[in-house]
Amino acid sequence: MxxxxxxxxxxxxxxxxxxxxxxxxxxxxxxxxxxxxxxSMDKATFYRNISLFxxxxxxxxxxxxxxxxxxxxxxxPHAHFICKLCNKIECIDTLHINIPEYKIDNVTISxxxxxxx
Amino acid sequence: MxxxxxxxxxxxxxxxxxxxxxxxxxxxxxxxxxxxxxxSMDKATFYRNISLFxxxxxxxxxxxxxxxxxxxxxxxPHAHFICKLCNKIECIDTLHINIPEYKIDNVTISxxxxxxx
DNA sequence: CTCTATGCAAAAACTTTGCAGGGAT
DNA sequence: ATCCCTGCAAAGTTTTTGCATAGAG
Numbered sequence: 001m002x003x004x005x006x007x008x009x010x011x012x013x014x015x016x017x018x019x020x021x022x023x024x025x026x027x028x029x030x031x032x033x034x035x036x037x038x039x040s041m042d043k044a045t046f047y048r049n050i051s052l053f054x055x056x057x058x059x060x061x062x063x064x065x066x067x068x069x070x071x072x073x074x075x076x077p078h079a080h081f082i083c084k085l086c087n088k089i090e091c092i093d094t095l096h097i098n099i100p101e102y103k104i105d106n107v108t109i110s111x112x113x114x115x116x117x
Numbered sequence: 118m119x120x121x122x123x124x125x126x127x128x129x130x131x132x133x134x135x136x137x138x139x140x141x142x143x144x145x146x147x148x149x150x151x152x153x154x155x156x157s158m159d160k161a162t163f164y165r166n167i168s169l170f171x172x173x174x175x176x177x178x179x180x181x182x183x184x185x186x187x188x189x190x191x192x193x194p195h196a197h198f199i200c201k202l203c204n205k206i207e208c209i210d211t212l213h214i215n216i217p218e219y220k221i222d223n224v225t226i227s228x229x230x231x232x233x234x
Numbered sequence: 235c236t237c238t239a240t241g242c243a244a245a246a247a248c249t250t251t252g253c254a255g256g257g258a259t
Numbered sequence: 260a261t262c263c264c265t266g267c268a269a270a271g272t273t274t275t276t277g278c279a280t281a282g283a284g
Contacts, residue, residue: 011283013239032273042241047274049239062227063180067249067273081219097212097226102198104228109214110179111221128258130264149248159266164249166264184248184274239282246275256265 008056015041016049020073023059029070029080029089062106064089079107085116125173132158133166137190140176146187146197146206179223181206196224202233 004020005012022035032046039046050071053059061071062080066087070080079092090113097107121137122129139152149163156163167188170176178188179197183204187197196209207230214224 011238013283015240043273044242044275045240051275062225063182063184065180067180067184067186069184069274081216083219084222092216095214095216097214099198099209099212099226101231102200102226102228103234104226105201106227108179108225108227109216109219109221110223110225111219114218117220128263130257132265160248161250161267162265168250186249235284237283240280242278242280244275244277246273248272248274250269250271252269253267254265255267256263258263259261 004058008058010052010056010058015045019046019049019053020058023071023073027073027075028091029062029072031064031068031070033068060106062108064108065110077104079109081113082108082110083113083116084110085112088113121175125175127169127173127175132162136163136166136170137175140188140190144190144192145208146179146189148181148185148187150185177223179225182227194221196226198230199225199227200230200233201227202229205230 004010010016018039018041022039023030032043036043050059050061054061058074059071060074061069064070064082064087065084070089076093077096079095079097081090081092082088092109095107097104121127127133135156135158139156140147149160153160167176167178171178175191176188177191178186181187181199181204182201187206193210194213196212196214198207198209209226212224214221
């Protein structure tokens with residue numbers, strides 16, 4: 001993680017360290033609301049740092065059906081399933097989509113999960 | 118289209134006819150902003166009828182990166198590619214994803230399109 | 235000292251809701 | 260007369276921005 005601050009344009013601050021630690025620990029998509037109780041920074045700082053991380057290619061983001069933006073450390077490419085009824089997000093590691101015309105960052109599948117069916 | 122009003126719980130009104138005609142004509146995902154100049158109904162009516170159509174299974178929706186919700190008549194299943202840079206949405210008809218565990222309504226792929234690359 | 239990061243509050247963007255009036259049956 | 264639909268305005272939700280202060284090098 002220290003490497004990250006050396007190898008990018010991102011200056012090390014306690015808020016950024018805190019944020020990256022949370023992403024690394026949870027290893028699943030999270031939105032601001034998910035972690036607002038667990039972080040000490042203001043929401044403005046959260047969103048500003050998130051934008052920075054995304055510009056630097058450290059995290060991916062996608063919109064869920066609940067109108068919230070979810071963020072996740074870039075790692076093995078995988079898809080996300082979002083249930084339209086319970087809003088649960090599940091990672092699908094087995095789906096690898098490749099389309100020559102595009103550089104794909106994220107695949108989001110929405111529908112209804114087994115539980116809700 | 119008349120069938121639709123007979124076969125569902127949806128009562129026929131001029132706003133609903135207008136809306137369905139637009140969806141049928143354009144045959145691509147649209148958000149409120151895309152058509153607000155071309156419709157006579159208020160945005161509240163737009164969104165209320167959209168919700169109704171979605172509940173009745175007539176349209177699908179998904180969130181784009183621009184925080185707007187896009188709507189489309191349910192038709193041949195297909196995926197959407199959204200460019201993170203120019204926000205353009207392209208339909209991908211050749212991608213058919215099937216996962217036994219889920220009922221899939223929509224597949225959204227985000228990344229960077231050929232033009233922006 | 236300078237330059238960037240942060241917190242707070244306010245603004246912005248999109249969607250939803252409350253309510254009163256209108257239309258259809 | 261009843262029931263639902265609609266428009267308008269206001270409220271709601273999430274994210275962004277402005278500005279003054281704090282902090283790092």
